Amino acid sequence: MVFRDRADRADVLFGIRFGKRSLALGKGNPVAVFPARIRVQRRAAEQVWAERAGGENRPPKFIDPAVPRLPLYAANPPNRRHNHEYTIMSPFTADNPVFTLYVLAAGLAILKMLGHAFLTVQRMVKVNSGFLNPEDTRRTLMNPNPSPTQTDTNDYIELARRLTATRARTRRSSWSLGGCWWQRRHRRL
Amino acid sequence: MFLFGYVAARMAYTWAYLTEQDHEMRAACFTVGAALTAGMVIYAGTAALWH
Numbered sequence: 369m370v371f372r373d374r375a376d377r378a379d380v381l382f383g384i385r386f387g388k389r390s391l392a393l394g395k396g397n398p399v400a401v402f403p404a405r406i407r408v409q410r411r412a413a414e415q416v417w418a419e420r421a422g423g424e425n426r427p428p429k430f431i432d433p434a435v436p437r438l439p440l441y442a443a444n445p446p447n448r449r450h451n452h453e454y455t456i457m458s459p460f461t462a463d464n465p466v467f468t469l470y471v472l473a474a475g476l477a478i479l480k481m482l483g484h485a486f487l488t489v490q491r492m493v494k495v496n497s498g499f500l501n502p503e504d505t506r507r508t509l510m511n512p513n514p515s516p517t518q519t520d521t522n523d524y525i526e527l528a529r530r531l532t533a534t535r536a537r538t539r540r541s542s543w544s545l546g547g548c549w550w551q552r553r554h555r556r557l
Numbered sequence: 558m559f560l561f562g563y564v565a566a567r568m569a570y571t572w573a574y575l576t577e578q579d580h581e582m583r584a585a586c587f588t589v590g591a592a593l594t595a596g597m598v599i600y601a602g603t604a605a606l607w608h
Contacts, residue, residue, distance in 0.1 A: 478594065504580040508580065509581060
C-alpha cells in the first residue's frame, strides 16, 4: 500500500498548489493544469521506485498484488511512457481511451462532411452546371463556354448540396452535444 | 500552423466570396481550407492512436 499512500500525498500537494475548486469550476487552462498533476504523480512514483530498487530510478518489474489494478487497457497502454499504476488519467489527453475514441469518431465525421462538399464539386464538374452564384458563369480556365443557364437548379447537384447542408447542421449539434456530455462527465468525476 | 493556415484560408475564402471573385479563386481558397482540416484530423487521429 506504499504506492497508494504516495499517490494520496501527491493528490494533497496538487490540491494545495492549484486548488481543486478552481479545477472543478474550469478556471485556468486544463491543458496546462493536468500535465502538472501527472508530473507530481510521476515524481512521487519515481521516489517509490528508487526506494524499492535500491537507488535506481526505474519502474518496478513486479507490481504489488495488494495495489488495486486498473483495467487492462489503462494498465497496459500501447507504449509504456507512463506507468498507469500511478498516473491519473486526464480527460482531455490521449491517455484517456474514451477521449481517444471521441477524437477518432469526430475525425471520421469531419472527413465525411468534407467528402460531401467535394461530392457536390464532382457533380458540378460532371454536368458543368448547377452553379450557385451569377459570377460563376464568367469565362474562366475551367469554364471556357459559359452560359446563363449554368446557374439553373439541377436536381442531381441539389441532392448533393442538400446532403452537405443537412450533414453540416446535424454534425455541428452532435459535436456540441458530445462536448457538453464530456464536460458534464468531467465535473461529476 | 495547421490552425493558422486554416484561418487564413477561410478569411481568403470570405474575401473571395464577398468581392465576387471567379469560381476558381473561391474553389482554391476552399480547397486549401479543406486540405488543412483533413490534415488536422489525421494529425489528431494519429496522435490519439500512437501518443
